[in-house]
Amino acid sequence: MDRIDTSLIALRRILRATEIFGREIKQSAGVTPVQFRVLQIIGETGQATAKAISERTRVSQATVTSLVDKLVRDGMVLREKSTYDRRQTNIHLTPKGKQTLIDAPDPLQQRFVRKFSALEDWEQAMIVASLERVATMLDAKDLDASPVLDGGDIKHFEGN
DSSP: OOHHHHHHHHHHHHHHHHHHHHHHHHHHHSSOHHHHHHHHHHHHHSEEOHHHHHHHHTSOHHHHHHHHHHHHHTTSEEEEEOSSOTTOEEEEEOHHHHHHHHHSOOOHHHHHHHHHHTSOHHHHHHHHHHHHHHHHHTTOTTSOOOSOOOOSOHHHHHTO
16 A cells, blocks of 8 residues: 555545544434533623633634524523623523533544643644645645534534
């Protein structure tokens, strides 16, 4: 097997891992990986604004609004006007949202973070450089992407 085939197989394995995880979390927790990441961000401090979530996930506020709308419909989060600034809306976890965080399988990106963090600095730099090069080779360097491992398109992320 030549290096091209080996490289393509490795890329396909990464894509399959994200697809499998996406199905696993949807089936067990009832949310997409991106929705789960939103729940995690809110859960870190107990509340978050759409702007803060947008900045952390690197997706537009419109996308965050759609994600939060779905989580509100599913009873996982609530929107509440800030008591300090009435122009600001805070998003809070409900007991169902907290339970979803507890019950969900270990997110794929957290597995990656744990293993990546354990690598030597030079290995991390090499992997980052290689992944950035692959993104450039696929003309994907400038695509809008959040740091969430999910193989779905943005419609899937929004929960539509």
